[in-house]
Amino acid sequence: MNTRFLETLVMLDRLKSFRETAQMLCATQAAVSKRIEALEEELGVQLVDRSQRSLRLTRIGEQVVAQAEQILALEKQLKRSVQPDAPPSGRVRIGVIETVVHTWLTPLIHLLSARLPAVEPDITVDTAHNLREQFRQRKFDLLIQNDDVSELARSGESVVLALCSFPMRWVARPTLLPHARTLRLEDLERVPLLSFSRTSGPRAHVKALFAGRAAEPRVCSFPSVQSIIQLTKGGFGVAAIPPVFVRQELTAGELEVRDGPALPPMAISLAHAEGTAPAVQAVARLTRTVVADYCEEIGPRWVNALACEEALSA
Numbered sequence: 001m002n003t004r005f006l007e008t009l010v011m012l013d014r015l016k017s018f019r020e021t022a023q024m025l026c027a028t029q030a031a032v033s034k035r036i037e038a039l040e041e042e043l044g045v046q047l048v049d050r051s052q053r054s055l056r057l058t059r060i061g062e063q064v065v066a067q068a069e070q071i072l073a074l075e076k077q078l079k080r081s082v083q084p085d086a087p088p089s090g091r092v093r094i095g096v097i098e099t100v101v102h103t104w105l106t107p108l109i110h111l112l113s114a115r116l117p118a119v120e121p122d123i124t125v126d127t128a129h130n131l132r133e134q135f136r137q138r139k140f141d142l143l144i145q146n147d148d149v150s151e152l153a154r155s156g157e158s159v160v161l162a163l164c165s166f167p168m169r170w171v172a173r174p175t176l177l178p179h180a181r182t183l184r185l186e187d188l189e190r191v192p193l194l195s196f197s198r199t200s201g202p203r204a205h206v207k208a209l210f211a212g213r214a215a216e217p218r219v220c221s222f223p224s225v226q227s228i229i230q231l232t233k234g235g236f237g238v239a240a241i242p243p244v245f246v247r248q249e250l251t252a253g254e255l256e257v258r259d260g261p262a263l264p265p266m267a268i269s270l271a272h273a274e275g276t277a278p279a280v281q282a283v284a285r286l287t288r289t290v291v292a293d294y295c296e297e298i299g300p301r302w303v304n305a306l307a308c309e310e311a312l313s314a
Contacts, residue, residue, distance in 0.1 A: 003075055005039040006068035008032055009047060013065045016055045088282040089118035095131040095140040096123060098225045099166065099266065102245055103303070104294040111290055112283065119279050127223050129199035135271065141280045143271040144287070147201050152271050160271045161284070162306035163291045166242035168202060168263035173235045174256050183260030189215045192237030197223040202266060206240050209261050242266055244302040267306065 012021045012032070022029045040047050047061035057065065096105060105123075112121055124131070128145040135143040135152075143149070144163070152158040170183060177187060189210070195203040198221045210217050220237060222228050225245055232239040232246070233254055240263055249255040270287055272280050295305035 001042065002035075002038075003072060005035045005042075006071060008035040009039060009061070010065055010068050010072065012036065012048075012055070013057055013062075018055070087118055088116055088279040090277065090279045091120045091122050092142060092277075092279050092283050093122045093140045094124070094142045094144065094283070095134060096125055096144045097128050097131065097146055097268075098125055098223070099146065099242065099245075099268065100144055101125055102225050103166075104290055107294060108287060108290045111286055115286060116279070116282055119283060121283070127197040127199060128201070129197070138273075141272060141276060142283060142287075144268065146266045146268050149269060149271050156274065158271050158273055160269055161288065163268045163270055163288065164295050164306055165265040165267040165304050166244055166302070167265050167304075168205075168240055169243050170238055170258045170260045170263075171232055171241055171243060171246060171250075171255050172238040172258060173233070174253070176235055177238065177258060183258050185210060185213065185261060186215075188238060188260065189213075189217050191218075193217055193219045194228045194231055194237045194239040194241075195219055195221055196228075197221050202240060202263075205264050209263075242302070244298070247302070265304070 008021065008025060011024055012018065015021050015024065018029045018032050022032045025032065036048060043064065045060045045064075046058050047064060049056045049058050049061075109121065112119060124134075124140070126134075128147040131140070131143055131145050132147060132149060134140055149158075149160055152160055170188075172191075176191065177183060193206055195206050197203065200221075203219060203221055206219055207217075218237075220231075222231075225241070228239050228241060229246060229249075231237065232241075233249060238258075243250060243257050246255050250257065268291075270284060272284055292305055295303050
């Protein structure tokens with residue numbers, strides 16, 4: 001299919017005039033008419049409603065214009081991308097856990113728009129388990145999550161980089177738990193414990209604390225960080241979460257961090273396929289910059305930067 005004919009149809013739809021379209025394309029009206037007729041013959045449909053005095057496309061013609069605009073945009077993007085000095089461009093599919101949404105995703109999107117305007121981020125938020133499976137199926141170009149993905153690096157097909165880690169602490173309403181001492185396992189056995197989804201590493205760590213004990217703790221799993229926060233504020237239970245999620249509530253005295261059985265930090269890593277597209281690599285580099293700036297800005301009380309330059313496979 002001749003993309004010049006598609007360009008002519010799009011221009012004709014915008015200008016609603018064969019004469020003005022011909023002038024804009026530096027062609028004759030006869031040439032414009034022949035292009036439209038050739039396109040109609042190739043597609044086997046009528047694109048222009050010739051029964052009206054004013055120029056109007058048929059309903060099918062309007063559908064073709066919408067798709068023609070996409071084809072022309074892709075053609076333009078393709079031509080631009082093969083230039084030696086072309087900036088990174090194209091769609092980058094990014095899978096992220098909700099922790100990222102509540103911390104440094106907004107700065108990342110702003111910086112992507114400013115520094116990589118030709119890149120279109122396509123972001124999916126899900127549990128680490130689901131994201132990892134979709135990444136294996138090549139449904140994402142970039143994976144940002146907290147579960148151990150070192151096997152991806154060992155396979156030699158993916159690059160895995162450590163980004164940052166969030167301390168995990170026990171967070172609750174001030175009136176929910178006994179004061180004046182460090183929390184013990186028997187204290188936590190008496191209240192619901194709020195954690196992430198059933199397949200998550202943080203939930204497994206909470207459950208592991210009670211292995212071999214007679215009492216089975218009530219661990220409530222939620223894929224939504226906001227749900228955990230609201231239930232904790234409402235006094236339903238004790239949350240095992242990064243305190244960074246509730247900085248405002250802690251400052252206001254609505255919630256408090258309590259010392260208790262130690263929990264491993266939530267380590268965030270980034271993964272992408274080995275030898276991936278330049279746009280994906282550019283987004284990965286920018287992500288590392290955003291995370292480093294974020295860690296420096298809010299400090300080690302809330303988050304710690306990891307060795308971003310060192311691949312986990314090393």
